[in-house]
Amino acid sequence: MTRLILVGFIFIIMSCIQNDKNSLNLKPRILISTDIGGTDPDDNQSLIHFLMYSNIFETEGLISSPSYGKGAKEDIIEMIDLYEKDLPSLRKHASDFPTPEYLRSISKQGRRGTASYRGYQSKTEGSEWIIQCAKKESSQPLWVLVWGGLDDLAQALHDAPEIKDAIKVYWIGGPNKKWSTNSYAYLVENFPDLWMIEANATYRGFFSNSIAPDSLKNENYYDHFVNEAGNMGKAFKNYYKGHIKMGDTPSLLYVMNGELDNPLSESWGGSFEQIHQSPRYIFNEKTTLSDTVSVYSIVEYHLSGPEINISPDSACFRMTVHAGVGKQIWPGFYLGNGKYGIRYAPKKAETLTYEITSEIEGFPETSGQLIVENTWPGESKDSDYHLGPNWYSDLTDPSLFDNGWQGAKTVLKWRNAILLDWAIRWTWL
Structure with a gap:
């Protein structure tokens, strides 16, 4: 009973917030670059989460950027196929979910494998699509949410450096940095003024059980709230046996709930601080x-x-x-x-x-x-990359570490509310 009351309360609050956003036509423009289909199935979980909230975004691109592993555009399409089957149920609650045909049309193949030492190689369908979307006339920036390597983003900026001021990037770094060291080095050296959130550890607060009640723990959430709901719910069980990871989801959470132009403020996707050098x-x-x-x-x-x-x-x-x-x-x-x-x-x-x-x-x-x-980033050294005024990363305050992960508590504090809000959408299926 308590769980149902909490779910209902969150639903009322988020409905009010969403109605205000829709009335002001403030759907953020987003493009997701994902290494789905690679070695870590958490991207499949995150893409299912995105599809279930896709009515609150102006989604302009879904790029397959498998810097490691065998990921491909077809892995994105597979998730869209599941979404198509569940769409009639979702549209009973909100009419503005995008059509599967549209989502397939904006799904593009990016680079397979990492870039060479110089950080870029040759254009891809994905990098070209990033450029095309960034060049659209709009009063809003294009939010590029990177769930894997930076290779396609670096290629796009190399080929069309003028798009720098039209995009804002939230990158799930950390382990993903290992796969795109060369593209990262190219970006920080040539585009230090890029608007970038480099989340190397903050995102880990989303799959921490530190403050979760029993029903919201990673290993229990599926049985309590998903339980094979719809086609996406049945498929979700295939990834980590349904245990929540979704390490890339905080990038999406940032544009869902927060003060977008101020990474220093609180948001579902974490809070950050400006950094002046990259070690x-x-x-x-x-x-x-x-x-x-x-x-x-x-x-x-x-x-x-x-x-x-x-x-x-x-x-x-x-x-x-x-x-x-x-x-x-x-x-x-x-x-x-x-x-x-x-x-x-x-x-x-x-x-x-x-x-x-x-x-x-x-x-x-x-x-x-x-x-x-x-x-991170530690004391400045002569060999460091020097950054511009819009590069943000994990908060250094030790009190905000969770299990040793820097800044993770700034996501962890919202985790229960996020999962309860998602539980409402699972009831739609």
């Missing part, structure tokens, strides 16, 4: 346990070796990184004139062990270790 570490030799870097920073290794007859910006060596019991392999690139370079971005505080190897005769193979500390 960058450059090493010209092997590192040891005496070397420490900040979490989420760009770590570059520059090596000197034989001059070879391949094009600069070609992948030709690798760095194998060991963390815990797992390992990951990252490509390194020839920079020309016997110079080699590779970038890495650690996603959490830990001790890393790595080897740098290649089949190139005379290549300076090496190995080493590195300490990653839980500080």
Whole structure:
């Protein structure tokens, strides 16, 4: 009974808010870049959540940007097909849900795989669509919500730098930064004045159980509120067995509920602070346990070796990184004139062990270790990327950390209300 009262109360409040937004025609323009279909099925969960709220946005693009894994536009279409089956039920409660045909028409294929060292390569259907949407005449910015790598966004800005002032970006960074270090480096170096929320840890408050009552815990929400409701509800059980993760959803929550032009204020998608530099570490030799870097920073290794007859910006060596019991392999690139370079971005505080190897005769193979500390962005250094006035990231106040994740409590505080509001929409199905 208590749960039903809470759901009803949230429904009344959000109905009033939504009616005010609709009457003022304030639907935000959004474009989602997602790595759905890759190695993490939380994008499937987040896309289902988006589709169930799609009537409150002017959605202009759904871009498949699988920087890692086998994601493709077809994975987006698969979710839209489920939405189409549930649409009659949704439209009994709101008439302005977009048609499946329209959503399919704005679904585009972006880059498969990461960009090379320079941070961009060649245009894609996705990057071209970002440009086309950003160039539309509008009194509102285009909100680019990036759920994976930055490769298509970097390509779009490279090809049409004039769109910078027409877009605002909310990027779920953290682990995704590992997959797009080169595109990220290109953006911070060439577009430091881009309006950007770089959420490296804040988003983690959404899948924290720290303050959740039993029914709203990640592992219990499905059985209490979803329970195979509609076709999307049945499919939701296929991802993490229905346990809530949805790490990309806070980007959507930000434009759903908050003061959009003020990241410092409170919103469902978190609160942020302006940062003036993005940490960058450059090493010209092997590192040891005496070397420490900040979490989420760009770590570059520059090596000197034989001059070879391949094009600069070609992948030709690798760095194998060991963390815990797992390992990951990252490509390194020839920079020309016997110079080699590779970038890495650690996603959490830990001790890393790595080897740098290649089949190139005379290549300076090496190995080493590195300490990653839980500080972001930390003290300024000469090697850092210097940012403009509109770059925002996780709050540094230690009281807002949740389980060690910086700024996560600024999302966590709204989590129960968010999930109860979503519970209303599940009843529609």
